[in-house]
Amino acid sequence: MDGGLARVLVACPFNDAALKTLLRGDINVDYRPTMSQQELDQVYTDYDALVVRGNLRVRPLKGKGSLKVIVRAGAGLDNIAVEEFEKLGVKVFNTPDAVAESVGELVIGLMISLSRGVFKAASALCRGEWLKHGLMGQELSGKTLGIIGFGRIGHVVAKIAHAIGMRILVYDIVKFPEEELRLYGAEQVSLEKLLSESDYVSVHTPLTGETRNMLGERELRAMKRTAYLINTARGHIVDQEALKNALKEGWIAGAALDVFSEEPPKDLELLSIPNLIPTPHIGAQTREAQERASFEAAGILVRELKGS
Numbered sequence: 610m611d612g613g614l615a616r617v618l619v620a621c622p623f624n625d626a627a628l629k630t631l632l633r634g635d636i637n638v639d640y641r642p643t644m645s646q647q648e649l650d651q652v653y654t655d656y657d658a659l660v661v662r663g664n665l666r667v668r669p670l671k672g673k674g675s676l677k678v679i680v681r682a683g684a685g686l687d688n689i690a691v692e693e694f695e696k697l698g699v700k701v702f703n704t705p706d707a708v709a710e711s712v713g714e715l716v717i718g719l720m721i722s723l724s725r726g727v728f729k730a731a732s733a734l735c736r737g738e739w740l741k742h743g744l745m746g747q748e749l750s751g752k753t754l755g756i757i758g759f760g761r762i763g764h765v766v767a768k769i770a771h772a773i774g775m776r777i778l779v780y781d782i783v784k785f786p787e788e789e790l791r792l793y794g795a796e797q798v799s800l801e802k803l804l805s806e807s808d809y810v811s812v813h814t815p816l817t818g819e820t821r822n823m824l825g826e827r828e829l830r831a832m833k834r835t836a837y838l839i840n841t842a843r844g845h846i847v848d849q850e851a852l853k854n855a856l857k858e859g860w861i862a863g864a865a866l867d868v869f870s871e872e873p874p875k876d877l878e879l880l881s882i883p884n885l886i887p888t889p890h891i892g893a894q895t896r897e898a899q900e901r902a903s904f905e906a907a908g909i910l911v912r913e914l915k916g917s
């Protein structure tokens with residue numbers, strides 16, 4: 610800026626049409642979707658704005674340089690040193706609305722996969738084993754779903770689960786009005802009640818000091834032995850060691866994890882537990898979510914850099 614064109618580094622895959630809206634906005638774009646952490650750390654100060662996803666960490670290692678804006682195309686901001694950058698006068702944005710539908714749909718898919726043994730059945734058949742009679746599943750309809758964190762994604766999960774015919778319990782630090790809960794046939798309850806009555810527990814809080822290890826041994830033991838846990842939020846919200854014991858010793862029936870305390874996870878003991886479905890952080894990996902995230906990110910950049 611300051612006389613020249615604003616320079617933006619897009620250090621993640623980005624929708625073509627959204628990229629063109631940046632170029633049309635007289636913004637000088639450096640598109641480097643496969644940039645490494647080391648490269649980013651070296652060059653980030655040369656740009657007015659950065660766009661990243663969750664795979665690169667953005668830290669003010671060399672101060673802020675020319676940087677004015679950072680946009681995380683997607684939801685979680687835990688890979689960005691938000692407070693440190695804000696103290697330096699750099700604005701940080703994300704696009705959480707863009708990905709909520711995709712994550713919510715994945716949760717329902719994982720619930721069905723857990724209930725019907727889809728993962729186990731498919732892997733056995735690939736080895737030539739026809740497991741049909743060993744796999745007696747259950748329907749979601751009529752079961753109770755506990756949603757921990759009733760924000761954007763929690764709402765999407767509740768909307769679909771309600772349509773399937775599930776009873777919905779919600780636990781959140783924010784108190785929701787009865788009219789809003791009624792739209793989903795939901796009841797807001799204590800964490801204890803949610804854990805003890807739910808057949809499925811799905812986690813949708815951000816990772817904060819309060820939610821780190823929020824589900825540990827005590828909470829997992831408070832769940833029904835027939836219940837399933839689904840975590841698509843952040844790995845550190847569930848105590849991974851306690852979860853391993855819960856799955857191996859049968860405190861709960863099974864779990865699906867899209868997120869891990871370390872990504873990619875190196876804990877082969879966890880990954881080899883038969884009643885666990887692990888997925889490689891694919892919650893927002895849909896064409897629609899990525900397209901919406903790119904357009905929202907482009908809109909933020911044009912507004913912040915060009916004031917329109």
Ligand code: NAD
Pocket residue numbers: 683684685686705708709712757758759760761762763780781782783813814815816817819820841842843867868890891892893894
């Ligand atoms: P959101 O901010 O819209 O909602 C979070 C909700 O959690 C809010 O209602 C908030 O009040 C509640 N909450 C905060 N602290 C709490 C606490 N201590 N106890 C109970 N409730 C608490 O967030 P969102 O967009 O719905 O995202 C939810 C989670 O999903 C985040 O962790 C996000 O990083 C993660 N996520 C994962 C993927 C993926 O690819 N798997 C994609 C997007 C988001």
